[in-house]
Amino acid sequence: MIKYVNAIGDTCPLPVVKTKNAIKELGGAGVVETKVDNEIAVQNLGKMAQQKGYGFKSEKTGDAEYTVTLEVGEAAAATGVEDIAEVCAVPGHKKNIVVAINSAHMGSGHDELGTVLMKGFIFALTQQDVLPTTVLFYNGGATLTVEGSASLEDLKNLAAQGVEILTCGTCLNYYNLTDKLAVGEVTNMYSIVEKLTQADLVVKP
Amino acid sequence: MRQKKPALVVTFAATSDAMAMERYCTEHNLPGRLIPIPREIHAGCGLAWKTEPEEKEAFTKSLEEAGIRWEDMAVLELWG
Numbered sequence: 001m002i003k004y005v006n007a008i009g010d011t012c013p014l015p016v017v018k019t020k021n022a023i024k025e026l027g028g029a030g031v032v033e034t035k036v037d038n039e040i041a042v043q044n045l046g047k048m049a050q051q052k053g054y055g056f057k058s059e060k061t062g063d064a065e066y067t068v069t070l071e072v073g074e075a076a077a078a079t080g081v082e083d084i085a086e087v088c089a090v091p092g093h094k095k096n097i098v099v100a101i102n103s104a105h106m107g108s109g110h111d112e113l114g115t116v117l118m119k120g121f122i123f124a125l126t127q128q129d130v131l132p133t134t135v136l137f138y139n140g141g142a143t144l145t146v147e148g149s150a151s152l153e154d155l156k157n158l159a160a161q162g163v164e165i166l167t168c169g170t171c172l173n174y175y176n177l178t179d180k181l182a183v184g185e186v187t188n189m190y191s192i193v194e195k196l197t198q199a200d201l202v203v204k205p
Numbered sequence: 206m207r208q209k210k211p212a213l214v215v216t217f218a219a220t221s222d223a224m225a226m227e228r229y230c231t232e233h234n235l236p237g238r239l240i241p242i243p244r245e246i247h248a249g250c251g252l253a254w255k256t257e258p259e260e261k262e263a264f265t266k267s268l269e270e271a272g273i274r275w276e277d278m279a280v281l282e283l284w285g
Contacts, residue, residue: 112224116224120240120252121243123241126284127284161207
């Protein structure tokens with residue numbers, strides 16, 4: 001049995017969803033041929049084929065048309081399609097990681113230890129293969145981006161790698177540190193909220 | 206361009222030893238800094254002292270004179 005799916009014009013995860021439904025309708029072994037209009041959809045269907053052990057073939061059949069053929073064997077058909085992840089993986093997409101630092105100390109307990117831990121946390125950030133997009137500093141965290149901060153070297157290093165370092169202006173003003181900011185830019189609550197709400201992942205030490 | 210560089214990493218048996226090291230080095234203007242211990246090595250305490258590899262000899266001598274306890278020293282490649 002062969003089923004045809006037209007997913008031209010559909011954005012992720014629709015091509016995967018429609019193909020999944022067609023495999024379900026096969027009710028056993030068979031072939032599903034899906035037409036899509038972008039390479040990412042082809043890759044997503046390829047991932048699904050790999051995950052389930054389907055035969056996979058793709059061909060560029062037009063200017064913006066690709067035909068993906070999935071061959072579902074008896075054994076693969078028996079495992080069903082319910083567990084197929086409808087993840088829209090966009091290759092090369094950099095995860096928007098925002099680190100929010102709201103204190104000069106990491107965790108609560110002894111401040112001396114908390115200071116050492118925070119210094120260590122910021123150093124460890126510089127050692128990650130994937131760096132965050134933005135590091136936000138507010139309240140007590142604002143004391144870390146100013147002259148004399150033990151983390152300054154690490155933060156300048158992050159800034160040099162393209163990490164956005166933003167410190168709350170109200171906080172700098174409150175601590176009389178406005179003219180002491182030594183790395184990154186001053187920001188306000190609207191930008192802080194935007195950065196946090198638009199992040200893929202928010203990390204708070 | 207982001208590059209890894211060799212660093213001398215000094216490990217400790219206890220957190221208090223690592224913190225004593227930081228105090229001593231700050232007071233005596235010895236180069237280096239406290240870092241979380243890199244994953245490649247193991248020690249009793251999660252903190253380590255990072256400095257330039259060429260400091261090893263002078264550093265060892267200063268620590269011995271000061272009676273600072275450390276566990277081990279290793280040279281590792283860390284992001285610069």
